[in-house]
Amino acid sequence: MNPPPRPRLDRNLVxxxxxxxxxxxxxxxxxxxxxSFATAANLTNVARQVSINGILAVGxxxxxxxxxxxxxxxxxxxxxxxxxxxxxxxGEHALIVPLAVGLLTGGACGLVNxxxxxxxxxxxxxxxxxxxxxxxxxxxxxxGGKPVANMSPxxxxxxxxxxxxxxxxxxxxxxxxxxxxxxSRFRLGRHLYAVGGNEPAAxxxxxxxxxxxxxxYGLCGLLTGLAGVVLAARITTGQPNAxxxxxxxxxxxxxxxxxSLSGGIGSVLGTLLGVLLIGIIxxxxxxxxVSSYYQAVIKxxxxxxxxxxxxxxxxx
Amino acid sequence: xxxxxxxxxxxxxxxxLQDVSVDFRPGEVHALMGENGAGKSTLMKIVAGLHRPDAGxxxxxxxxxRFASPQDALAQGIAMVHQELMPIPxxxxxxxxxxxxxxxxxxGWVDQAELHRQSASWLRSLDTELDxxxxxxxxxxxxxxxxxxxxxxxxxxxxxxxxxxxxxxSEHEVAALFKAIDVLRRxxxxxxxxTHKMDEVFRVADRISVLRDGRLVRTEAAxxxxxxxxxxxxxxxELAKVFPPVVTTPxxxxxxVDGLTREPSYRxxxxxxxRGEVLGLAGLMGAGRxxxxxxxxxxxxxxxxxxxxxxQAVSLRSPAEALAAGIGMVTEDRxxxxxxxxxxxxxxxxxxxxxxxxxxxxLDAAAEGRACEAQIRAFGIKTDGRGQPIGQxxxxxxxxxxxxxxxxxxxxVVILDEPTRGIDIGAKAEIYAxxxxxxxxxxxxxLISSELPEILSLTxxxxxxxxxxxxxxxxxxxxxxxxxxxxxxxx
Numbered sequence: 128m129n130p131p132p133r134p135r136l137d138r139n140l141v142x143x144x145x146x147x148x149x150x151x152x153x154x155x156x157x158x159x160x161x162x163s164f165a166t167a168a169n170l171t172n173v174a175r176q177v178s179i180n181g182i183l184a185v186g187x188x189x190x191x192x193x194x195x196x197x198x199x200x201x202x203x204x205x206x207x208x209x210x211x212x213x214x215x216x217x218g219e220h221a222l223i224v225p226l227a228v229g230l231l232t233g234g235a236c237g238l239v240n241x242x243x244x245x246x247x248x249x250x251x252x253x254x255x256x257x258x259x260x261x262x263x264x265x266x267x268x269x270x271g272g273k274p275v276a277n278m279s280p281x282x283x284x285x286x287x288x289x290x291x292x293x294x295x296x297x298x299x300x301x302x303x304x305x306x307x308x309x310x311s312r313f314r315l316g317r318h319l320y321a322v323g324g325n326e327p328a329a330x331x332x333x334x335x336x337x338x339x340x341x342x343x344y345g346l347c348g349l350l351t352g353l354a355g356v357v358l359a360a361r362i363t364t365g366q367p368n369a370x371x372x373x374x375x376x377x378x379x380x381x382x383x384x385x386x387s388l389s390g391g392i393g394s395v396l397g398t399l400l401g402v403l404l405i406g407i408i409x410x411x412x413x414x415x416x417v418s419s420y421y422q423a424v425i426k427x428x429x430x431x432x433x434x435x436x437x438x439x440x441x442x443x
Numbered sequence: 444x445x446x447x448x449x450x451x452x453x454x455x456x457x458x459x460l461q462d463v464s465v466d467f468r469p470g471e472v473h474a475l476m477g478e479n480g481a482g483k484s485t486l487m488k489i490v491a492g493l494h495r496p497d498a499g500x501x502x503x504x505x506x507x508x509r510f511a512s513p514q515d516a517l518a519q520g521i522a523m524v525h526q527e528l529m530p531i532p533x534x535x536x537x538x539x540x541x542x543x544x545x546x547x548x549x550x551g552w553v554d555q556a557e558l559h560r561q562s563a564s565w566l567r568s569l570d571t572e573l574d575x576x577x578x579x580x581x582x583x584x585x586x587x588x589x590x591x592x593x594x595x596x597x598x599x600x601x602x603x604x605x606x607x608x609x610x611x612x613s614e615h616e617v618a619a620l621f622k623a624i625d626v627l628r629r630x631x632x633x634x635x636x637x638t639h640k641m642d643e644v645f646r647v648a649d650r651i652s653v654l655r656d657g658r659l660v661r662t663e664a665a666x667x668x669x670x671x672x673x674x675x676x677x678x679x680x681e682l683a684k685v686f687p688p689v690v691t692t693p694x695x696x697x698x699x700v701d702g703l704t705r706e707p708s709y710r711x712x713x714x715x716x717x718r719g720e721v722l723g724l725a726g727l728m729g730a731g732r733x734x735x736x737x738x739x740x741x742x743x744x745x746x747x748x749x750x751x752x753x754x755q756a757v758s759l760r761s762p763a764e765a766l767a768a769g770i771g772m773v774t775e776d777r778x779x780x781x782x783x784x785x786x787x788x789x790x791x792x793x794x795x796x797x798x799x800x801x802x803x804x805x806l807d808a809a810a811e812g813r814a815c816e817a818q819i820r821a822f823g824i825k826t827d828g829r830g831q832p833i834g835q836x837x838x839x840x841x842x843x844x845x846x847x848x849x850x851x852x853x854x855x856v857v858i859l860d861e862p863t864r865g866i867d868i869g870a871k872a873e874i875y876a877x878x879x880x881x882x883x884x885x886x887x888x889x890l891i892s893s894e895l896p897e898i899l900s901l902t903x904x905x906x907x908x909x910x911x912x913x914x915x916x917x918x919x920x921x922x923x924x925x926x927x928x929x930x931x932x933x934x
Contacts, residue, residue: 312805314797321794324783331742331780332794332848333766391785 146383146400149433150407157411164414171293177406178295179204179354179361181399183377184384185299185306186350188398189343191381192310194323194390195244195251197344199236199258200351200377204370206266207233207355212275212365215282222281229356230349236262237348244344245337259374266367275365286361295357302350307395319343323390379430380405404433444469444633445490445521445602450499452485459485461657462499467602472624472634474648474665477677478867481654483637487604490635491523492516503602522595523604530587532580537562539579540594565593568630569623585616589623602633609638610865613728613893614928621647639867640894641670653677678869686900687879689919693903694718696754697887698770698856700739703748708734709911712748716856721878721888723898723919726908726931732891733775735908736858739889740772741765742780752856766795771854773845775861775891777838781845784834788826789815791833792844795852818847823873839870846877857881860891875901895924907931 157164183200190197211229214220236258243254285294310316318339321329330336354373359365384401386393408429412422445467452460460482467473475483488494490501492510500507503519510516513523530539537559538545546557562575571589579587588608595603609617624647627634638644644651645665653660653676660676668676696715703712709731716722726732738745741759750757757768765772774780783791792815793800800811815829822843826836833841842862849857859878863871878901881888892898898905898919905917907930915930 308805312808314801314806317790317794317797317806320786320790321783324785325779327780328783329794331740331762331772331774333763333852334794335761335763387785391783 145436146385146397146404146433149436150400150404153404153407153411157407157414161411161414164411169410169414173406173410174296175293176410177402178293178299179358180373180376180380180405181299181402182302182350182354182357183373184380184398184402185303185395186347186354187374187377188306188381188384188386188393188395189310189319190251190347191378191386191388192319192323192390192393193340193343194326195340195343196255196378196388197237197240197347197351198252198255198374199240199262200347200354200374201370201372202259202262202266203233203236203348203351204355204358204373205367206236206262206269207352208359208369209266209270209275209365209367211282211356212278212359213269215278215359215365217277217279219279222279225279225282226356229359230352233352233355234345234349237345237351238341240348241341241344245340263367270365270367272367274367276363278359278363278365282356283360283363285357286363295361298353298357302353303395303399310395315339315342320391323387323392325391376405383430383433405430444504446502447486447490448500448502450486450489450501451497452489452494453497458657460489460496463654463657463659464499465652465659465662467633467635469601469633470628470631471649472628472636472647474644474651475635475637475654476644476651476673477654477660478869481677481867482657483654484606485657486654487523487606487635487637490516490602491521491604493523517598517600520599520601521604522598522600522602523606524588524591524595524608525606530579530590533578535576535578536566536573536582536590537575540565540575540590541597542594544597561597562593565597566590568596569593569626571619571623583616585612585619588612588620592623592627596627596630596632600632602635603627604635606637607639607865608636609640609643615727615932617643639865639871641673642896644673645670674868686896687876689721689879689882689901689903691719691882691885691903693720694885697752698739699751699754701749701751703735703738703745703750705734705738705743705745707911709908712913714906714913714916716887716889718855718887719882719885720904721882721890721902723902723905724889724891724908725895725898725905725927727933728893730908730931731911732908733860736772736860736889736891737774739765739856740770740858742772742774766852766854769853769855770858771795771849771852771856772858773842773849773860773862775864777841777845777865782833782841785832787830788819788824788833788836788844789829792818792829792848793851795848814851818851822847822877837866839866842866842870842874846874850881854886856887856889858889858891861893862890863892863894863897895927898927899924909933 163169187197187200207229210232211225214228215225240254240258243249244251287294289297310319318334321334322336322339326336358369380401381398382388383404384393384397386397408426412425417425448464450460450463463486475486477483485494489496492513492515495509501509508519510519540562541558546554546561548554559575566573569589569592573586592603608620612620624634636648648665650662651665651668652662655677695718697718698716701713704710712735724732734743737743739750739759741761741764744760750759752768759765759768793811797806800807812829819826819829824843825840833844862874878888878890890902899922902919905919905922905927906913907915907917907927909931910933917926
């Protein structure tokens with residue numbers, strides 16, 4: 128006879144606790160050293176700023192869980208934004224058209240990534256490195272190298288508020304909630320963990336590995352498209368040079384959140400905490416008026432330090 | 444030469460070894476026997492410096508010693524050949540063999556000619572001829588093992604510990620290993636040896652120590668023990684019958700295979716499998732048994748040939764298709780193709796049958812949990828709970844989870860590839876009983892095993908594979924181990 132399952136100290140819980148502690152310490156320090164951090168206006172601002180990185184991070188969580196990686200996020204953000212803006216001139220199309228174009232552009236890039244990884248058998252790093260260059264090039268070609276301006280107010284309003292809540296944050300929230308449900312409750316979600324945890328064993332257990340990977344890259348692309356639309360709405364133009372190095376912040380957030388780069392371990396909740404941590408660091412450094420040169424150095428050190436602390440805790 | 448006295452060791456409060464005293468003598472092969480978790484590996488690892496004892500002494504060549512690390516033990520002349528060998532696959536045989544003690548010339552460069560000459564001479568001292576320029580990754584497991592033993596000799600080891608050296612070896616590779624062990628014995632090296640294979644221990648061991656639940660039951664000369672008395676000491680109770688009787692009468696044909704070919708692994712394989720039948724597939728390792736099974740499960744499809752399920756031709760290009768056709772398999776490669784270590788017992792167990800619990804609102808967690816609990820009970824899986832990561836279970840319990848997974852999907856045909864490899868005798872007996880139950884329930888079982896007593900005792904019919912071809916069909920009631928081997932040996 129087996130005893131009933133007893134609550135055990137979940138490794139993920141330890142992970143989360145570590146990040147929550149770092150998050151609280153940094154927030155506490157900022158609240159103590161600046162007047163502006165703990166104000167409603169600033170916190171809303173933080174929420175708005177983290178939304179785009181949040182959507183990207185949740186999307187790339189799916190890919191990282193399978194043991195893959197997506198380096199094309201930033202470029203695809205730019206391409207989707209440009210594509211969206213091209214269809215968003217006032218009076219030309221219904222609002223749904225630019226939205227759909229932006230999302231589907233991202234989704235298509237993701238599917239191409241997925242097909243090259245599964246059918247082509249090329250390493251994800253290489254495939255998405257290629258996509259990073261191609262998507263950036265396409266964004267420049269489509270826009271003629273100049274920002275695509277003259278976007279309809281209906282679309283740029285998407286960067287505004289719905290009642291007290293910024294719409295980008297709402298998007299992020301819905302995406303995160305749906306992804307969490309999906310990963311923890313659905314069959315395909317379980318399959319994602321299985322593929323990342325031991326791909327040959329997952330296949331031997333009857334999991335269709337190519338389908339699972341294609342889904343992960345496709346969904347990541349779709350969410351990248353969404354991030355592109357939100358960004359275009361916020362800066363009111365389709366910027367072919369937007370989104371530089373966004374993939375790094377997104378992947379950093381996911382890894383800080385306890386997701387293993389080799390796949391199979393991780394959660395959306397962890398990713399949320401990682402996104403918040405990076406958002407607060409960015410905001411705090413701005414508030415402390417640290418020069419952007421130093422900001423880059425400090426951010427890098429904090430990211431590596433947070434992950435190091437976290438892993439050390441998880442091991443003990 | 445080495446005397447262990449009152450050795451104790453606990454992991455996280457659980458005693459793994461309690462007051463164990465044993466002597467290892469030069470020129471003697473000393474087998475440690477016991478079920479998984481009996482403390483054999485712990486004892487070996489303490490002697491080899493991988494673990495520190497909590498209490499007790501180790502006297503080595505007349506001095507009390509505590510080895511701080513495997514390097515420390517090795518420097519004192521104690522070497523361990525591991526269950527999972529760790530050679531450097533891209534370096535060649537000579538570079539691996541003399542790693543860290545390469546002969547150098549006056550310039551301080553590695554003297555290649557001397558390196559290969561010395562390595563070859565160490566290998567020859569074990570009666571082995573091997574091209575020392577081959578990279579390690581091209582060697583068979585048995586060859587790697589011999590290199591590891593030569594490596595221990597080159598480091599002047601007087602005590603060599605071998606943890607399940609034959610777990611992954613075929614019959615004739617075992618013979619080669621035993622030849623090397625014989626050489627060690629003649630050179631006066633003390634050999635400590637663990638295995639799960641009953642027949643083997645009597646072929647190789649001079650003395651046998653039996654451990655149970657971390658305690659030493661007894662040490663005796665091998666000649667005074669019989670397999671039956673040894674099993675009784677190991678499990679602490681009489682196993683009236685390890686093998687259940689074969690009772691079911693096979694029914695209609697559920698699987699037929701015609702002319703299955705995949706060069707160079709196997710060719711022109713044809714056979715049928717009936718409802719309730721246990722069909723044994725015997726043969727040496729590398730004869731193509733596993734490859735044939737993998738074709739039937741869609742893991743590595745055949746190039747040509749036909750497979751029919753209940754008379755209907757089926758195409759099996761992936762395990763998903765095989766499962767849909769009612770064919771399930773437990774592979775021999777538990778770590779590589781079986782468990783997903785970071786996932787829970789439940790997630791591993793239900794992975795092949797998730798469709799059953801899937802609804803529009805996601806998986807029915809309650810139904811999945813119930814099904815999992817039922818399988819845990821039915822298979823006697825020992826776990827802290829279904830949420831425990833499967834990587835923390837013992838090998839035997841992992842294997843039971845994989846069996847439970849394959850059967851939860853509800854297959855009519857069950858392929859078992861070496862289902863008892865590396866698990867203890869208690870778990871083996873449970874798996875034997877399970878095979879009998881499956882047959883009684885009308886499932887067709889294809890059993891691949893390198894342990895001939897299993898094949899002879901559990902099956903209705905035996906097919907022998909030799910170099911990728913079916914060489915014989917035997918009746919297990921009439922056949923002997925020698926007869927199977929004769930049909931299995933390459934000619």
